[in-house]
Amino acid sequence: MGRLGVVDPSSYSQPDLITTEHSALNWKVDFGATKIQGSVLHRFKVLTANLDKILLDVRDINVTNATLLAGGSELPINFFISDAVDDIGQKLTLELPSGTAKGSLTVRIDYETSSSASGLQWLNPAQTLGKEHPYMFSQCQAIHARSVIPCQDTPAVKFTYDATVEHPSELTALMSALIDKKEPGKTLFKQEVPIPAYLVAIAIGKLVSRPLGENSSVWAEEAIVDACAEEFSETATMLKTASELCGPYVWKQYDLLVMPPSFPYGGMENPCLTFVTPTLLAGDKSLADVVAHEIAHSWTGNLVTNKNFEHFWLNEGFTVFVESKIVGRMQGAKELDFKMLSNLTDLQECIRTQLNKTPELTKLVVDLSSCGPDDAFSSVPYIKGSTFLRYLEDLFGGPTVFEPFLRDYLKKYAYKSIETKDFQSALYDYFIDTDKKDKLSVVDWDLWLKTEGMPPVIPKFDESLANVTKELATLWSSKSVADLAGNAEIKKTISIHQLIDFLGKLIECKDIVDLTESKINLLESTYNLKSSKNAEIRFRLNRLIIRAGLIKRLDEVLEFANSNFRMKFCRPIYRDLAGWPEAKPAAIRNFLSVKDQMMAVCSHTVEKDLGLK
Numbered sequence: 001m002g003r004l005g006v007v008d009p010s011s012y013s014q015p016d017l018i019t020t021e022h023s024a025l026n027w028k029v030d031f032g033a034t035k036i037q038g039s040v041l042h043r044f045k046v047l048t049a050n051l052d053k054i055l056l057d058v059r060d061i062n063v064t065n066a067t068l069l070a071g072g073s074e075l076p077i078n079f080f081i082s083d084a085v086d087d088i089g090q091k092l093t094l095e096l097p098s099g100t101a102k103g104s105l106t107v108r109i110d111y112e113t114s115s116s117a118s119g120l121q122w123l124n125p126a127q128t129l130g131k132e133h134p135y136m137f138s139q140c141q142a143i144h145a146r147s148v149i150p151c152q153d154t155p156a157v158k159f160t161y162d163a164t165v166e167h168p169s170e171l172t173a174l175m176s177a178l179i180d181k182k183e184p185g186k187t188l189f190k191q192e193v194p195i196p197a198y199l200v201a202i203a204i205g206k207l208v209s210r211p212l213g214e215n216s217s218v219w220a221e222e223a224i225v226d227a228c229a230e231e232f233s234e235t236a237t238m239l240k241t242a243s244e245l246c247g248p249y250v251w252k253q254y255d256l257l258v259m260p261p262s263f264p265y266g267g268m269e270n271p272c273l274t275f276v277t278p279t280l281l282a283g284d285k286s287l288a289d290v291v292a293h294e295i296a297h298s299w300t301g302n303l304v305t306n307k308n309f310e311h312f313w314l315n316e317g318f319t320v321f322v323e324s325k326i327v328g329r330m331q332g333a334k335e336l337d338f339k340m341l342s343n344l345t346d347l348q349e350c351i352r353t354q355l356n357k358t359p360e361l362t363k364l365v366v367d368l369s370s371c372g373p374d375d376a377f378s379s380v381p382y383i384k385g386s387t388f389l390r391y392l393e394d395l396f397g398g399p400t401v402f403e404p405f406l407r408d409y410l411k412k413y414a415y416k417s418i419e420t421k422d423f424q425s426a427l428y429d430y431f432i433d434t435d436k437k438d439k440l441s442v443v444d445w446d447l448w449l450k451t452e453g454m455p456p457v458i459p460k461f462d463e464s465l466a467n468v469t470k471e472l473a474t475l476w477s478s479k480s481v482a483d484l485a486g487n488a489e490i491k492k493t494i495s496i497h498q499l500i501d502f503l504g505k506l507i508e509c510k511d512i513v514d515l516t517e518s519k520i521n522l523l524e525s526t527y528n529l530k531s532s533k534n535a536e537i538r539f540r541l542n543r544l545i546i547r548a549g550l551i552k553r554l555d556e557v558l559e560f561a562n563s564n565f566r567m568k569f570c571r572p573i574y575r576d577l578a579g580w581p582e583a584k585p586a587a588i589r590n591f592l593s594v595k596d597q598m599m600a601v602c603s604h605t606v607e608k609d610l611g612l613k
């Protein structure tokens with residue numbers, strides 16, 4: 001593939017020469033054709049004299065016209081689209097008149113999306129809860145905005161946007177923006193805070209809302225909206241806690257949209273409107289920390305943004321760090337440390353399985369010059385990144401010293417796109433004139449940023465909650481069913497988070513003695529796993545069923561894999577099934593029967609997990 005741009009290896013656009021300041025979207029959403037038709041008007045800032053062309057990113061987009069708007073007149077301009085590069089898309093070249101000066105320049109592009117746009121998902125009524133109306137939504141991170149809008153699809157560029165969206169009048173349209181005006185069949189939006197293209201988002205469906213607090217509501221289909229309001233009732237407290245930690249909330253509105261089960265991620269931090277998976281609906285708020293994560297992105301990621309996805313840890317590592325602080329303030333310091341330790345179990349699993357053939361992707365800063373961001377995506381930037389920040393926090397004197405630095409960093413780079421070296425200089429500038437300056441030379445940057453594998457240093461965490469799960473995992477992996485049945489230790493009451501962590505640790509045990517049907521049965525009856533609605537528990541139980549080789553329970557495993565297409569769950573399940581020769585053919589058949597219901601990012605990665613590509 002090769003590095004496409006000097007600023008961003010995954011984008012053709014040239015932010016060093018030209019940047020987008022504002023985009024006006026004019027869209028007609030055609031559910032019959034499963035396409036968006038319309039135009040985008042980009043106001044650019046030209047940074048260099050005599051620029052002869054504008055390069056934009058596109059993917060499967062049909063451009064019909066490109067027009068230069070200048071001094072009240074419209075000048076058609078030549079354009080052409082290059083051949084597609086796998087995982088990246090195409091380059092749209094717009095030719096400029098000779099002698100184009102520095103400064104403002106406006107271009108309108110008329111286009112329509114493809115019915116297989118990788119950033120859009122179209123559901124027919126039967127695929128919705130209400131069964132009567134269609135539904136569509138977008139997921140643009142990392143580089144799928146280019147399948148929805150011809151644009152500078154790089155986080156190095158931030159722009160404001162407004163949108164006029166025509167849609168069926170019985171449906172509600174929502175975007176990652178504030179609603180400006182609502183008319184039957186037409187909704188107007190505006191996002192006045194500059195954002196990268198990957199944060200443009202839209203969803204249209206038969207949606208209703210319930211209030212969660214001041215300037216905060218939850219949206220969902222009617223059948224689940226009350227359950228959603230209950231599950232996410234802590235949102236207002238999380239928002240307040242996050243603002244205390246990070247500074248003023250600039251986005252004015254914080255709404256949640258609970259997505260259909262095919263949404264590929266746990267949550268997506270679309271400004272003003274976080275998208276979340278319905279797999280968070282555990283019934284006891286136990287998985288609502290994903291909302292704390294998405295709220296944290298209002299600062300880390302959405303205000304201070306990675307310049308390209310090689311520095312994704314700046315978005316995600318900081319966000320997990322802030323998320324765990326929100327959890328710590330709401331649930332106590334022991335829970336915070338337990339969460340960090342529990343994340344390390346997940347990281348270990350990810351490095352052992354998903355990344356075992358691509359160890360270079362276990363570095364904190366990755367090289368994306370020959371790899372699409374979706375293929376590089378893993379827990380590493382999240383967990384290695386947040387562990388690094390906790391290490392730094394401990395080194396510089398704990399939260400009382402590090403949290404003021406965090407606020408300073410966020411203020412310094414708000415509205416900007418940055419690289420890891422910018423974080424390094426912020427840390428240096430903040431501490432160099434303080435009594436902590438000697439700590440600056442202790443940080444081994446190369447070790448943290450460039451070394452493969454688990455974090456090079458594991459900070460000292462409170463282990464009291466994690467020790468319980470460690471002991472349980474040792475017990476269940478080393479004892480026979482007969483020995484366990486009479487052991488009082490297994491009856492010990494544990495929290496739901498401990499149960500999730502214990503099952504994760506058990507999966508990580510190299511050997512599990514006597515892993516038979518009766519051991520799985522004992523596990524299920526001891527911890528009431530059969531009746532659990534908690535997706536994190538069902539996910540781990542299904543992996544243990546696969547590990548035990550219980551072929552007669554394969555249908556149950558596949559049922560779980562079909563119940564949602566959140567990649568965090570379905571990818572490891574398919575990977576496990578691919579390594580089980582007896583089950584692999586059925587897994588492939590199952591995948592092929594449901595792949596059209598998955599978003600492109602999910603079907604493409606699962607195809608690789610199953611060894612089909």
Ligand SMILES: CC/C=C\C/C=C\C[C@@H](O)/C=C/C=C/C=C\[C@@H](O)CCCC(=O)O
Pocket residue numbers: 141142264265266267268309310312313366373374375376377378381566567568
């Ligand atoms: C080092 C990684 C390099 C590049 C990856 C960049 C972007 C990854 C891209 O595939 C999109 C990611 C979108 C993530 C959205 C939400 C996640 O926080 C969800 C995490 C998993 C889950 O909970 O389901």
Ligand SMILES: [Zn+2]
Pocket residue numbers: 293297315316319
């Ligand atoms: Zn995130």
